Amino acid sequence: MTQFCFNRSIRIPMVCLLAVIALASRAPAAERPNILLAISDDQSWPHASAYGCQSVSTPAFDRVAKKGVLFNNAFAASPGCSPCRAALLTGRQTWQIENAGTHASSFPLKYRTFPERLGEAGYFVGHTGKGWGPGNYKVDGREQNPAGPAFSSIRTKPPHGGIRNTDYAANFDAFLEQRDEGQPFCFWYGASEPHRTFEKGVGLKTGKSLDDVEVPSFLPDTPEIRSDILDYCLEIEWFDTHLARMLDRLEEIGELDNTIVIVTSDNGMAFPRAKANCYEYGIHMPLAICWGDRVPGGRSVDDLVQFVDLTATILDAAGLDVDSLDLTGRSLVHVLESEKSGQVDPERTVAFSARERHSSSRYQNLAYPIRALRTPQYLYIRNFRHQRWPAGTPQKYEANGELGPPHGGYHDIDACPSHTFLVENRRQDAVKAFFHLAIDPRPEVELFDITSDPGCLVNLAGSPELAEVESRLREQFEEYLTRTGDPRVVNPDGGDVFETYRRYSRLRSFPVPAHVQEERDRLRGEGWTYLFDGESLDGWRVSGPEDSFEVVNGTIRARATSDQAHLYYVGPEGGADFTDFELVFESLARPGANGGVYFHTSWQETGFPNDGHEVQVNNSHKNRTRTGSLFSVVNIDESPVEDDVFFTQRVTVRGKHVTIDVNGERVVDYTEPDDYSHPRYTGRDVDHGTFALQAHDPESVVFYRNIRVRRLEPSEDGGE
Structure with missing residues (x-):
């Protein structure tokens, strides 16, 4: 029997009411704090005056630290912008979020962000400046930046070159004006400072002294380096200036004490051996947090903090049940509420960081x-x-x-x-x-x-x-x-x-590494021909939607954009025909993907090829014909390889004899009978023709690389 709550004439199913309460918060709306996350761009610990740094003045950061907690050991999830920000947004380490865990890629929709969760829980959410990025969040179906709706339209005149013209603090004011009275908010203040470039020499021009600079031991101590560091410090101060205006605004409207203020950066200073490196100056971040009377102030804490912990802290403070969420981090609320300094939580003695690709550099x-x-x-x-x-x-x-x-x-x-x-x-x-x-x-x-x-x-x-x-x-x-x-x-x-994972920012071109060129030359000397040059689809022709195949990082990415599609090898002269051969290719199948490579086939406008045979690439698709199968002829029901791992298949055809090896292990040894006839496709037999890669369906993503073939002399008996 369904239970109902009664309020005059309104009846609400109890199960629905409980669900709404659980989603929104464990605490009444009036008790839920606001959240202001201020994150600079490329700032290393200890470059804030609260840490004793003489070359920079950060009164707003220092105010937060004095009012709350100054953390001495906070570590970025990655020494690069977009992967670190993605980890902070999701509460998961960079290696747990696929494309979002590398630089300038995409942000899969399935990974929920804390602004999304808070928005669903009744918070008014927004960001100004740099949210998640660089990268392309729209390609995965997101309609707005993962950091929340943008409030960045108000501009100002920058005081120096290299500084963005976004008036971060004014945009925060505009954000506050749009929220409903009494509604808790979550705001992401993402400055673009102190990201490169800086106006060269501006630190000295504005009165800073070279003598105040402490040059890290991995850089030469020269006037040029010291001046560059001063320019960097000046941009940190610009970030801090806007933070000060935001804190003053919160105090004016009586919301400062009901706001968790978190101030940090995404990765280290943009200098050699710092940013993009997992050394100390690449991953060790400034961090200060205050929260009115909930956090005893004036404390300096040595606990090691991971960025994924900040996500859990935000959601926990907002009243969400973090234990029910798929988070890797652990809430810091009990550390914040403690009166201790030094090491507060004896279990917080380790932190992790990671990187994959940074720029287009290789x-x-x-x-x-x-x-x-x-x-x-x-x-x-x-x-x-x-x-x-x-x-x-x-x-x-x-x-x-x-x-x-x-x-x-x-x-x-x-x-x-x-x-x-x-x-x-x-x-x-x-x-x-x-x-x-x-x-x-x-x-x-x-x-x-x-x-x-x-x-x-x-x-x-x-x-x-x-x-x-x-x-x-x-x-x-x-x-x-x-x-x-x-x-x-x-x-x-x-x-x-x-x-x-595709990079959506600029791509550069580099020489072929010597060891790669040596291997190619050796194989060519043994009679091998590369069918794919790693850079273009020259020599190939698409049947079906053209954008079902694209070159990504030296691979051919196959994903049908509507129905199935096929990429036929037609050769440099527009024609290709093979009878006896060895074909070797590497492939990687994403989870649930189905694909394959046809041989002895021929071009056709639409549909699955009528000619030739298919060598299956399928580790976990609902179709149970697995990797290595000679499709519908010799079927393998258990894949010899895993998803998300490149593996090598070798297909050898002599006469009517076909063998298939996966990572050096023979999985198919088949000789086609003279009277063989495929039950559905009359041309599906061992004969002669070209090769084709399959893009099976929109949900299947398969990558191919290092595709090469060698013609063989036929044996007299048709065998090997």
Whole structure:
């Protein structure tokens, strides 16, 4: 029997009422606090005057710290803008949010953000300036920035070059004017400062002193570097100025004490070996939080804080049941409400950070994947593709197609005077070591004692004296990343799924790496022909929607935009025909994807090919014909490989004999009978023809790369 609550003549089903209450909040609306999250762009700890930094003045940040808590050990989820912001928005580590966990990609709709959750719970939500980005949130079906509706239309005249003209504080006022009386709000203040570029020399021009600068130990202590740091500090002060106006506004309207104010940054300073690196100056962030009388003020806390903890804190303070949400972080509310300083929660002694691709800095947009574990004393780093250039390939092709200068690359370092200084003075004895620190290849494992080496200069990995420490950190590292499902650790080859995520910002072109070119030359010498050059679809022709196939990071991405589509190899001269051959290709199937590669087929305008046979690529689609199958002829019902991992298939045809190997293991050995006739497609037989890649349906995404073929001489008996 359905129960009802009665209020005069209104009847509401009890189950619905309970659901609404649970969704909105565990606390009455009047008790729910407002939330102001202020996040600068590229600011390292300890660059705020509350931390004792002499080269910058941040009275608003200091006000929040004095009124509440100054955190000494807050760590960004990533040393890059969009992945760190995505982790903060979702409460999940960057390796748990697919495309959103890498730089300038997309933001899958299935990952809920705290502004979305708060909006559903009755909060008035908005953002000004930089929300989530860079990237393309619309491609996944989002209608607005994941940080909430934009309030950025009010402009101002910037005092200096390099500063945006967005009047952040005025836009906050406009936001407040639009909310209903008594409605709690959540506002994301995302300054674009102190992101590059800066007006060169503006710090000195405005009266700052070179003597006040403390140069990090990984940079040369020169007037040029000091001046660049002063310019950076001036932009931090611009961020702080708008924060001060927002705090004053909240105080004027009587809302400051009912507002949780969180002030931090997204990643470290845009200098060599800081931003885009998991070293201390890339991931260690300023953080101050106040919340009226709920938070005893004037405290300095040493607990290690992860950005995903901030998400849980916001939702917990707003009254949502964080235990029922799919969050990785843990709420800090009990730490905030404590009267203790120093280490408050004895369990908060570890933090993690990660990066994949940052800028377009390497051949085929390859990443430099890093994972880092930080404890109160040590920083443990794993560089998963340490053979690559950590700061990016040294040389690139210019826009006109010509090869640029030898040191014109390194695009994981923002263009800036400090970068230019290192490159131009790299041969000088006083600079040489700093240049190589920034750009040289790194070992797979790095270990630093942060208490004595905050600049991360002396790698202690492999040191006999620290063998026990390193072993313990490695176990912590692997346990956490395994438990939280990091593809880089769960499956040694699984992390390559990150390489498939499309970058929506500018793409650069780089020379083919020497080892790649050597391998290609060797295979060509053995009679192999590459059917896909990694850059274009030259030699291929689409049947079906043209946009079902695109080149992404050196792969062919197959995803039908409506019905099925096929990409036929027609060859450089417009025709291709193969009888006996070896075909080798690598593919990666996203979860639930169905795809395949046809051989001995021929071009047709629409539909599934009538000719040839299909080698299946399908690990988890509802169609149970799995990877390696010779579709509808020799069917495999259990995939030999996993989703989200590149694997290699080798198809060999001699006469009527077909073999299929997956990662070197034979899964099909089939000889077609002379009287064979396919029950549905009359041309589905072993004969001759070309190859075709399949885009099966809009929900199936498959990537193909390193597609090559070698013609074989037929044997007399038609076998191998």
